[in-house]
Amino acid sequence: MSQQHSAAPATDSATAAVAARRRDWWREAVIYQVYPRSFADSNGDGMGDLEGVRSRLPYLRDLGVDAVWLSPFYASPQADAGYDVADYRAVDPMFGTLLDADALIRDAHGHGLRIIVDLVPNHSSDQHEWFKRALAEGPGSPLRERYHFRPGKGERGELPPNDWESIFGGPAWTRVTEPDGTPGEWYLHLFAPEQPDFNWEHPAVGDEFRSILRFWLDMGVDGFRIDVAHGLVKAEGLPDLGSGDQVKLLGNDVMPFFDQDGVHAIYRQWRTILDEYANKMGPEGPSSEGRWWETGGRIFVAEAWTPTVERTANYVRPDELHQAFNFQYLSTAWDADELRAVIDGTLEAMRPVGAPATWVLSNHDVTRHATRFANPPGLGTQIRTAGDRDLGLRRARAATLLMLALPGSAYLYQGEELGLPDVVDLPDEVRQDPAYFRGAGQDGFRDGCRVPIPWTRTGPSYGFGDGGSWLPQPEVWGELSVAAQTGRPGSTLELYRTALAVRRAQPDLGAGDAVEWLRAPEGVLAFRRGEFVCVTNTTGESVTTPAYGRVLLASDEVARAGDEAKTPADTTVWWTTAV
Incomplete structure (x- = not known):
């Protein structure tokens, strides 16, 4: 009798431990970023799509990742590769349909993978219905209050309302032509003119995004990566910054349009929605058998460029977001003392708020780390030179193993498991990064990390699709392909596969x-x-x-x-x- 009583708590304890690990899967997850237009093309039009991603899910399962983060696939004019959203509840035809998105989510779950989608709440497309109506209805339109419309300075309003600069270079304001044909008000866009910033002080904006969250949660997604999570709230009165070359201050100084304390109230509201969905079917409900993904919490991960890792920690307090990309780590040189300082600082900052550290080395906005580490330190995160390719790859492989050994979660960017370098010699005429076409600001060389990845040694696009590719692929792509590296001892792909398997098997990792x-x-x-x-x-x-x-x-x-x-x-x- 006593033995029966002693066995029950152990069983309950084991069940509880499994349930807790499923619920908190994100604390140790390895999440793989898919840039859909450059991952796999199912219809031969040269552009990747959702069906292409779906066809490659077995590859991601076998690679050993836990979840897939999809960059935007929403309806968009594509002025900034889909980060200018015209309809948050529709799939852009270039990527497929809502049915394709549904099939992708279902298949991913069938392969044991979770799906995280991008959310772009700082700005919309200028082709969003709200903004089009705001322009058409003219000054005084209630729709203009959902964005930042302001009269200009100067005798005839010919000067921008303040001195803010766009992250993509040039003024952060564009003047509109009113319905009667006269020059009129200005609107704020921290990025391209085609990306007007929402006014998050207006209640309709918050209502709309809470509805958007529920739409995709009902579709079955497991979380959201929040684009420009630090930018939603602007300082009251939109004060002048009073500094030139503002882009160089980003991530290093307090800015009136970034990392304002007001963003945290938004995320506390959002967190209640995710917690509601996470609690709909607990570990003892029907979801524990056959619907494993519903036993785990849905998550938010913040793209938040802040001056310090301590400021980043504010985004992942217990009642806000779950993860925040560690851009301080991504920007650190290949130097033991600097790396140790960032590692210690990150762990110390995250510990009081109970959040996991979230490590990342590459993404769709920065030069791949195989190329960053091939060049001297101090060149930033957008680099124009190839550097020493062998040195860069050697360091990149070592840096990845270091990252995967650290406590917390890690993000991988598609193609890094192949050791892909940035394509630094793209012809000017094929570039599509909007920052490249602005006079100042970022270098605009993000296209180099977005070149479609190679799957086979040969073919019109190295297995990316039956046609060409929207950005030209270099000749070396064939020998860096999945086919060329699979089963080859010592290849970077096999290193990643082994590392992820060992990481999952080792109880002291994660x-x-x-x-x-x-x-x-x-x-x-x-x-x-x-x-x-x-x-x-x-x-x-x-x-x-x-x-x-x-x-x-x-x-x-x-x-x-x-x-x-x-x-x-x-x-x-x-x-x-x-x-």
Whole structure:
């Protein structure tokens, strides 16, 4: 009798532990970003689409990721690659239909993958129905109150309302021609003129986005990546910034249009919606059998460029968002001291709010890390030169293993598992980044990381589709393809596959909030997590370290002699002390 009583709590405890891990899956998840137009083309028109993504889900399942984040596929004029949304509840015909989106979500769940979709709440397209009506109805239209329309300065209103600059270069204001043909008011756009900023002080804007959230949650998505999460609220009165070359201040200084405290009230409202959906079917309900994805929490991840990681932590307080991209880490040079400082700072900042660290090395807005690390430090996150390709790849492989060993969640960008470099020599006439065509601001070289990825050694677009590709692919793409690397010992693709499998199998990897730093030579990072040890050599020379047991994985060959190991330049080694 006593044995029966003692067994029940253990079973209950085990069930509760499994349920908690499913619910908090995002704390240790590896999430793969798909840029739909560049992932897979199902109809041969040169543009990737949802059906193409759906056809490649088995690849992502076998790669070993937990979830897929899809960049925007909404109805859009594509002035900024879909980040100018005309209809948040419709799929752009270039990507497919709502039925395609539904099939993709269902198939992903069938493969054990969760789906996160992009949400763009800072601005809409100038072809959004609200904005078109605001222009047509003229000054005084209630629709204009849902955006930032203002009269201009100067005798005839010929000057912008303030001195803010667009992130894409040039003024952040555009003057409209009124219905009677006269020059009229100005509207705010922190990005391209085709992307007018919403006025989040207007209640209709909040109502609309809460409805949009429910629309996609009802479709079955597992979360949202929030574009420009730091930009929704502007300082009262839209004050002048009083500084030139404002783009260089981004992410480093407090700005009247970014990281205002008012954004947090919005996210607290949003969180209640996600929690409502997460609680609809708990781990003891029907969803625990056959509908596993409903047992886990739905999540928000913030794209929030802030001056400090402590400011980033404000977005992931317990009643707000779940994750926030660690752009401080992404921007850190390949230097042991700098990396350790950012790692420590991140873990310390996240610990008080109980949020996981969220690590990332590449995405659709920055030069791929295989190219960033191929160049000298200090060039920023948009780089025009190829640099030393072999050096960049060696460092990128090591950096990825370091990232995947850190406590928390990690994001991968499509193609990085192939070791793809940025395509830095695209002809000017094929570029589509709107920042490239503005006079100032960012360099506008984001197209280089958006070139469609290669699947096969040969073919008109290396397996991307039966036709060409919307951006030209370099000749080296064939040997970097999935087909060329699959099953090839030492290939970057096989390194990623093995790393993700080992990460999932090791109980000491994934979720957590601390590392134990070990003594290491200058230029080397070494830390312990339980029976797991990670050693990263950021120097250009081999170094000797202790042999911490058995090698689980290494980004390059490790020579071992007794109790010592020689770690090559720019290499990360995973060890286990378990017998």
